[in-house]
Amino acid sequence: MNILDWINVGKVSAERDDDLVNYFYDNGVLRAVLASNSSFLVLGRKGAGKTAVFRYLQENPHEYLRDTDILVSLSFEDYNWKVHSLLRNTETADSLAYKQSWRFVILVEVIKAHVSRCKKDGVAVPTPIASAQKLLEKLFDHPLPSIYQLIGRKLLGLSKVKLPKAGLDLEEGNFDSLEVSGGEISFDEVESDNDIRTCLAQNIGNIISYMEKAIAQTTPCRYRTIICFDRVDEAWDDVSLEVSRRVLSGLVSAADSLTAKYSEIMRPIVFLREDIFSVLPLNDSNKLREDCGALLKWGRDDLFKLLIRRLSYFAELNGQPPVDDLEALFDKNEMRQRSKPPNYLLKRSMMRPRDMICFLSRTIDAMHDSVNDPFADTSNVFSQIAVEAIYQAESGYSEWLKQExxxxxxxxxxxxxxxxxxxxxxxxxxxxxxxxxxxxxxxEIEFTPAGMLDDLRFLFANSVIGFKIGDSTAWRYRCFYPSQGFIESDTYKVHDGLIRALNLKEPRDIA
Incomplete structure (x- = not known):
């Protein structure tokens, strides 16, 4: 049978891959986060598979969560940066300015989820949680709107709310003295009026305190709410960079403080690109990375198993036996420099699933192109993956890697x-x-000695360049040796995956 009749590795993008659930490969990062009561961060480079993990958890929560856990998944379309900016506290550090608005979002979701689960299971809603729900419904309608609606016009309406000055009625769950004005208020009205913004911030602060107290009074809690945030970096562009930095810092700070207080009641989990986390204005960011996060990283065996699982799915879908040996799929045992085909692909990756999937997919496309060549006298039939097609696909893949x-x-x-x-x-x-x-x-680009050293360190940290250690003949790149620190070297070498895109030659070829 022609291998092209069945071979496929799925889509590069997890967001667009309808078959992901059928061949998802778990490398353990999510279990590591959930196993630690202090963890709330899933960090990884672009293409490492964060959204794949998020999506799989959404569709298969029973594989990771307890029966008494409640999963709430929020993605980019659920966030409203504009309203978050209205709730910022300009008198605090950048890392805390948006902390209040995110605490509000998380606490509202916990209250909603808890009430819904109690009703579903036919158990009584704890009195403090029921009172908090009643307050929110008084403010935002019954039933409570989605978080997307809440963070929009509904939340702006809080600037017209008058809470009891002493707060006694709130504490006792009696909201008769709570005044909610009718009509909507626009973003522009709030943004341009400091008095309205002050009132809004104060009301949010009071409501947050009330919800936190309600949750604290519910300990020990029957249920735990897991709130996952994905694609929070979708607004990460040169236009909104500074705002995004502060908003995301607020999310991390809010998740950190709530996890520390209520880890058995709520677990915010933030899926975030490692490069973005590294430039957030956070206090003790290194401590957060080490103590409260798990890095989504891959080893050689896991990446090969991921490819095998994907290939096997499409093989069995087309009546073929599952793939159990990646090397056996190729028509030659060795390529240039005696490298085995899977290792050749791996060496040109940055040890991310997206790289391997893209390169192999482009190789398969190159084989299809040869079959459909309008100028060929005969049509090729492939029983295995053609090594020659890897060479043909390499330039396009290299351009893709550079763009990534x-x-x-x-x-x-x-x-x-x-x-x-x-x-x-x-x-x-x-x-x-x-x-x-x-x-x-x-x-004509200006640089300083210190700046140049920082640039080299940056290039190494992102595996653009590598260097040799001592008398070793092997080049060390960060993606292949994650624990390797930067060392100044006489000579650096560009990652093999970028050589074609940058049109570089080996030194012997230049001479």
């Missing part, structure tokens, strides 16, 4: 464009610090 890198960093570190241009102009896969400085000078 630019998409990942061009907003928060636009100098990456200049650095790649300088490396490309040097034309060699290997260069020294002096070579890079000379090319930057030709491009």
């Amino acid at each position: 890198l630019l998409d990942e960093w061009s907003v928060q570190r636009p100098s990456i464009i200049q650095l790649l241009s300088a490396i490309q102009n040097h034309a060699s896969t290997q260069f020294s610090r002096a070579d890079l400085e000379a090319q930057l000078a030709k491009l």
Whole structure:
């Protein structure tokens, strides 16, 4: 049978992959986060598979959660940056300015989820939770609107709410003295009026205190609410960079404080790109990364198992036996420099699922192109994956990998464009610090010795370049050796996956 009749590796993007649930491969990061009461961050590079984990958890919560857990999943369309900006506290540090608005979002979701689950299970809603629900419904209608509606016009209406001055009625769950004015208020009205904004912030603060007290009084709690945030980086662009930095810092700070207080009642889990987390204005960001997060990283065996699971799904879907040996799929045992085909693909990846899926998918496309060649006298029939097709697909894949890198960093570190241009102009896969400085000078780009060292450190951290250690002949890249720190070197080499896109030559070829 022609292998092209069945072979497929699925889509590169988890958001668009309807078959993801059928071949999702779990490398353990989510279980690691849930197993620790202090963890709330799932970090990973672009393409590492964060959205795949998020989606699979949404569709298969029973594999990870307890029977008494409640899962709430919020994605980008559920957030409203504009309203978050109205609730910021301008008198606090950047990392805390948006903390209040996110605490409000999380606490409202916990109250809603708890009440809904109690009703579903036919058990009494704890009195403090019921009172909090009653307050929210007094303010925002019954039943409570979705978080998307709540963070929109509904929340703005809080600026017209008059809470009892002493707060006694709130504490006792009697809201008769609570005044809710009719009519809507616009974003522009709130934004332009400091008095309205002050009233809004005060009301939000009072309601947050009330909800937190209600949750604290419910301990020990029958249920635990898991609230997952994904795609919070969708607004990460050069237009809204500064606002996004502060908004995301607020989310992390809110998740941190609530997890520390109520980990057995609520567990916010934030899926976030590692590169974005690294530039957020957070206090103790290194401590948060180490103590409260899990890095979504991959090893060689896991990446190969991921490909095998995907290939096997499509094989069995077409009446073929499952794939159990990746190397056996290829028509040659070795490629250039005696590299086995799977290792050749891996060496040109940055150890991310998206890289491997893209390269292999483009290889399969290249085989289809040869079959459909309008100028060929005969049509090819492939019983295995053609190694020659890997070479044909490599240039396009390399361009894709370069663009992924630019998409990942061009907003928060636009100098990456200049650095790649300088490396490309040097034309060699290997260069020294002096070579890079000379090319930057030709491009009339200013730099300092300290800045140049920081740029090299940045390029290594993102596996654009590697170096040798001592007398070793092997080049070390961060993606293959995650624990390797940066070391100044006489010579650096560009990652194999970027060589074609930058049109570089090996030093011997240049001579």
